[in-house]
Amino acid sequence: MNQGEEMSAVRQILIELAVMVAIGVVLALIGPFGSFAASFGWRLLYWVPLIVAGYLIYRPIGAAAGWLGHRLQLPIGPMWVVATLVATVPMTVLVWSASCSGACRVPDSIDRALIWYGQVLVIGGAVTLLLYLRSPRGVVAPSPGQGGASDPAGEPAADIVVPRSPFLDRLPAHLGTTLVALEMEDHYVRAHTALGSDLILMRMRDAIAELAGVPGMQVHRSWWVAQSAVAAVERDGRNVRLELTNGLRAPVSRERVAALREAGWI
Secondary structure, eight states: OOOOHHHHHHHHHHHHHHHHHHHHHHHHOTTTTTTTGGHHHHHOOOOOHHHHHHHHHHHHHHHHHHHHHHTTOHHHHHHHHHHHHHHHHHHHHHHHHHSTTTTOOOOSSSHHHHHHHHHHHHHHHHHHHHHHHHHGGSSOOOOSSSSBBBTTTTOBBTOOOOOOOOHHHHHHHGGGGOEEEEEEETTEEEEETEEEEEEEEEHHHHHHHTTTTTEEEEETTEEEGGGGGGGEEEEEEEEEEEEEESSSSEEOOHHHHHHHTTTTOO
């Protein structure tokens, strides 16, 4: 990850933390789950730290789920659902501990414990959905260590193998050669790989020409996608998007849908 990407990741985390604080303030105002009986000051001191703590629990687990989904070539969305269900367990314990006012007792029945879990899941699921919707342009699947389990050459162990092409030689060394997609940005092409992304000064059509022989397709005027990087297909009416193994979503132009269907992509 270069300095620009590090700054972008830090900026995203700060934005997300600010959003979490705002959500905590809103919850303090409405006082859900019986908390409205307390004073606004107490609700503020209760909900804001709790939501921020929840972010610190859900975000890393969600990121780990995205990384694991990439490693196992599984759809990212369901992995985030599983991550939410798992993260809600420690979050429920935290909420219960914060709510028992120093007289904590283990819930006396499984039904009561499930009620606590369900209430936490409602808010935790909503916050996780917000993080998931922000993830296509953010840091969605960093490894628990330094961005992905790797072999001695620095490439992820589950890399998608593609033929060598002139374009791959243009990629910075820190990005490796596991190409996921190309995205057009003004006069540049943003190359997305399994290890990150960077801008390359060239036209999209020239980049695609250099990728001749690499299994992939231009799915939109501004997007080229490696076939092996497609994790799932999303449909919303006539709109189609490809969910990629690194969490990005590439739009599919309507005139390209037939070609993708014929090629067996969708």
